[in-house]
Amino acid sequence: MSSQDIPEENLPAAQDTSHGAVKLADEQNPFADPGLPPHEPRVQDIDERAAKRSERAVALLFTVSMLATVGFIASYVTIPVDRSVYIWPIGHISALNFALGMTLGLALFCIGAGAVHWARTLMSDHELADERHPIEAAPEVRAKVMDDFRQGAKESALGRRKLIRNTMFGALALFPLSGVVLLRDLGPLPGTKLRHTLWSKGKLLVNMNTNEPLRPSDLIVGSLTFAKPEGLEEHDHDFQTEIAKAALMLVRIKPDDIKDKRSLEWSHEGILAYSKICTHVGCPISLYEQQTHHALCPCHQSTFDLSDGAKVIFGPAGHPLPQLRIGVNDEGYLEALGDFDEPVGPAFWERG
Amino acid sequence: MKKLSARRRHPLAALVVLLLALACTGGLYAVFAPADKAQADETAQSLTIEEGKKLYTVGCASCHGTGGQGTSDGPSLVGVGAAAVDFQVSTGRMPAATSQGAQIPRKKNIYSQAEIDQLAAYIASLGAGPAVPTEAQYGPEGADAAKGGELFRNNCAQCHNFTGKGGALTHGKYAPSLEGVTPKHIYEAMLTGPQNMPSFPDSTMSEQNKKDIIAYLNAVNGDETESPGGLELGGLGPVSEGLFAWVFGLGALIAVAVWVAARTAKAKKS
Numbered sequence: 001m002s003s004q005d006i007p008e009e010n011l012p013a014a015q016d017t018s019h020g021a022v023k024l025a026d027e028q029n030p031f032a033d034p035g036l037p038p039h040e041p042r043v044q045d046i047d048e049r050a051a052k053r054s055e056r057a058v059a060l061l062f063t064v065s066m067l068a069t070v071g072f073i074a075s076y077v078t079i080p081v082d083r084s085v086y087i088w089p090i091g092h093i094s095a096l097n098f099a100l101g102m103t104l105g106l107a108l109f110c111i112g113a114g115a116v117h118w119a120r121t122l123m124s125d126h127e128l129a130d131e132r133h134p135i136e137a138a139p140e141v142r143a144k145v146m147d148d149f150r151q152g153a154k155e156s157a158l159g160r161r162k163l164i165r166n167t168m169f170g171a172l173a174l175f176p177l178s179g180v181v182l183l184r185d186l187g188p189l190p191g192t193k194l195r196h197t198l199w200s201k202g203k204l205l206v207n208m209n210t211n212e213p214l215r216p217s218d219l220i221v222g223s224l225t226f227a228k229p230e231g232l233e234e235h236d237h238d239f240q241t242e243i244a245k246a247a248l249m250l251v252r253i254k255p256d257d258i259k260d261k262r263s264l265e266w267s268h269e270g271i272l273a274y275s276k277i278c279t280h281v282g283c284p285i286s287l288y289e290q291q292t293h294h295a296l297c298p299c300h301q302s303t304f305d306l307s308d309g310a311k312v313i314f315g316p317a318g319h320p321l322p323q324l325r326i327g328v329n330d331e332g333y334l335e336a337l338g339d340f341d342e343p344v345g346p347a348f349w350e351r352g
Numbered sequence: 353m354k355k356l357s358a359r360r361r362h363p364l365a366a367l368v369v370l371l372l373a374l375a376c377t378g379g380l381y382a383v384f385a386p387a388d389k390a391q392a393d394e395t396a397q398s399l400t401i402e403e404g405k406k407l408y409t410v411g412c413a414s415c416h417g418t419g420g421q422g423t424s425d426g427p428s429l430v431g432v433g434a435a436a437v438d439f440q441v442s443t444g445r446m447p448a449a450t451s452q453g454a455q456i457p458r459k460k461n462i463y464s465q466a467e468i469d470q471l472a473a474y475i476a477s478l479g480a481g482p483a484v485p486t487e488a489q490y491g492p493e494g495a496d497a498a499k500g501g502e503l504f505r506n507n508c509a510q511c512h513n514f515t516g517k518g519g520a521l522t523h524g525k526y527a528p529s530l531e532g533v534t535p536k537h538i539y540e541a542m543l544t545g546p547q548n549m550p551s552f553p554d555s556t557m558s559e560q561n562k563k564d565i566i567a568y569l570n571a572v573n574g575d576e577t578e579s580p581g582g583l584e585l586g587g588l589g590p591v592s593e594g595l596f597a598w599v600f601g602l603g604a605l606i607a608v609a610v611w612v613a614a615r616t617a618k619a620k621k622s
Contacts, residue, residue: 043619084578094580101582120617208506209557217555224550225557226506251550286510287521289548296522298510303522314522 036127044121054121061114068107075099194351195343197229197245199324204230205248205273205334213333214250219271222290225250226276229336245344247276248324249286253293253307260309266325268334273324274310275344278302280317282345295321318347397473404474407467411447420478425451432544433481434472439540441468443533445547454524455547482543482553489559490535490566500568503561507552515572517587521548531573535566 026032044051075096085095137145158165204213205227219225227248232239255270263272274295278285283299293307302315310321322344325337343351359365409418415426422428429437440446444459463471472484505514513519516530525548530538542562545551552562571577585592 040618042617044617046619090579090583092576092578093582094578097580097582116612120612125617207556209503209561214556218553219556220551220553222545222551223553223556224507225552284510287527288550289521289525290545290550291548292522294522298519301522 036129039126042121042125045125051122054117058114058118058122061110061117065107065110065114068103068110072100072103072107075103194345194348197339197344198232198242199229199246199248199336199339201336201338202329203336204329205250205326205336206230206232215332216268216271216328216334219250219252221252221254221270223252224286224288224290226286227273244282245277247284249274249276249288249295251288251290251293251306257293257307259307260311263307263309263323266323268326268328271326271334272306273326273336274304274306274321275324275340277321277345278317279312279319279321279344280315280346285321400470400473401477403467404470404472404477407463407471408474412471415448415451420475429475429478431479431481432475434476434484435482435540436544436546437472437475438468438484439537439544439546441471443537455526458528482540485536485539485543490539490563492567492570494560495563495567497564497567497571500561500564500566501572503557504565504568507557508565511549513588515587516569530569535570538566538569 044054079096079099081094081096083095084092085098086092087098206212206229207214207218208226208228213230214225214227227250228243229246229248232242232246236242250271250273252271255264255267258264258267258270258272264270267273276284276286278297278299280297280300280302283297285295285297285302285304287296287298288294288306289296293305294313295304295306295310297303297315297317300316302317303313304310304317304321305313306321310323312318312320319342322340322342324340326334327337329335408416408420412420412426412429415423416429417423417426420429422430437446441463442461442465444461445456448456475481476483504512504516508516511519511521511527512530513527518527518529520526527549539562541549542552542557542565543554554562585596
């Protein structure tokens with residue numbers, strides 16, 4: 001519908017653009033546009049001395065900004081990076097960071113404040129109304145566009161030269177495949193990597209604090225210890241990749257308190273070895289409450305009962321924490337009796 | 353002998369006998385004195401335990417049982433050791449007001465150090481447990497704060513946050529902030545695992561490890577700790593920082609914008 005079709009009486013009341021003319025709403029026309037309020041001059045418009053003062057204020061703000069920028073560069077050059085300074089109420093902070101932040105902030109603030117002060121006190125403050133125009137094009141323009149389109153379609157003869165049309169469709173349909181093929185470089189596919197960790201039969205449990213293999217007597221009831229598989233060293237190039245799957249959380253619970261039969265069987269005299277990787281989205285989970293035997297994940301509050309096979313008792317995790325079967329070797333050290341029997345960490349489509 | 357007998361009525365004879373007797377008594381005393389002292393030590397020790405038992409009966413027995421065997425209101429104290437007593441009592445957690453509630457909070461300590469030592473001696477006499485650590489164990493000498501940071505992030509940060517500011521656990525329980533906690537109490541907490549905190553005995557976290565962790569906490573939480581980034585906002589991490597930026601940063605910008613627009617530049621009367 002073009003504005004030409006709107007009945008005269010539904011159009012908004014013509015706006016009185018002369019300043020000061022106010023048309024108030026009345027019985028007949030409750031939504032009358034009162035127009036703009038009358039223009040009132042500012043002090044600066046009347047008093048030239050006030051205008052000068054404003055000018056000086058704006059110039060001062062811009063000058064302060066310049067000085068602050070110079071101060072920024074000077075601080076960057078002169079203040080040593082490790083100098084510390086005490087500033088109330090923040091405390092001991094880096095002198096360089098503080099100087100850079102303050103000068104940069106002041107420089108930017110003064111540019112903004114100067115610009116606002118300039119616009120508000122010195123630039124013209126006459127309000128100008130700009131009428132809106134219909135968005136729609138005129139009927140003759142629209143007719144011409146449609147005619148041009150039809151003529152173009154006819155001249156291209158797409159309907160007649162079917163060979164060209166079909167091959168063009170073919171080319172356009174095939175082209176995106178080149179992009180799809182490139183997606184292969186996101187791979188290679190993980191294969192069975194998600195199902196295996198470094199743990200295997202006979203690998204000793206090495207204490208991550210002391211780097212020494214653990215003995216059952218080291219772990220007392222109520223203690224929490226983290227272990228890594230024997231042979232994995234922190235400076236190995238694949239340390240992060242491997243520990244992300246193999247990280248182990250060791251807790252000792254009185255065998256009488258362990259509710260899950262299989263869990264007890266896989267433990268060594270109440271020493272339980274659970275994967276430290278949450279089965280929800282793989283956060284390291286070790287907020288262990290030794291009285292309740294609950295382990296809490298800090299990311300989404302999944303809670304596992306370590307005395308009951310690490311069953312999920314709260315939160316979004318879908319699986320219990322996988323347990324590693326452990327025993328003691330001939331020399332009295334704790335050892336793994338195999339890999340985890342299920343994939344550790346978050347679930348994935350093919351996990352089963 | 354005759355000579356001696358001849359002089360027995362000499363005026364100075366009584367004096368000589370007296371001196372001899374004194375010398376003998378002194379010698380005998382010198383011979384037996386160490387034994388007496390040891391006995392005195394033992395007596396003092398048993399007296400300390402006696403005193404501790406009295407304090408225990410008044411302040412602790414209603415929950416932990418008359419012999420420290422534990423009741424439904426409090427765990428057994430047999431084998432918890434002097435370190436646990438020193439930690440619990442001198443941080444004011446024990447005696448607790450109630451065994452109900454999520455967690456027993458830290459509060460004002462009402463015992464003198466001597467009384468705490470007596471209580472600790474009594475509890476330690478019930479069964480062997482970790483002893484109160486000495487300054488040499490938790491002091492700053494020979495500690496590696498960088499290694500301590502690594503250990504802290506591996507063992508403690510999951511509950512106590514990266515610089516020990518504390519955090520929430522399940523059902524209203526929480527890991528308290530470690531700010532302002534004395535090195536001795538941090539050491540004792542690691543050693544004994546108070547309340548729901550797991551313990552980190554010397555066999556899995558060596559004395560050196562504990563010393564390093566305490567040095568790290570002192571480096572990040574001490575009075576002289578430098579915060580190069582400026583205002584820490586509690587050191588709680590990105591959540592508090594984001595909240596501050598959204599509420600106060602954006603709030604200040606909106607307030608300035610409103611103020612600029614509301615302040616008229618018009619001359620009142622022209």
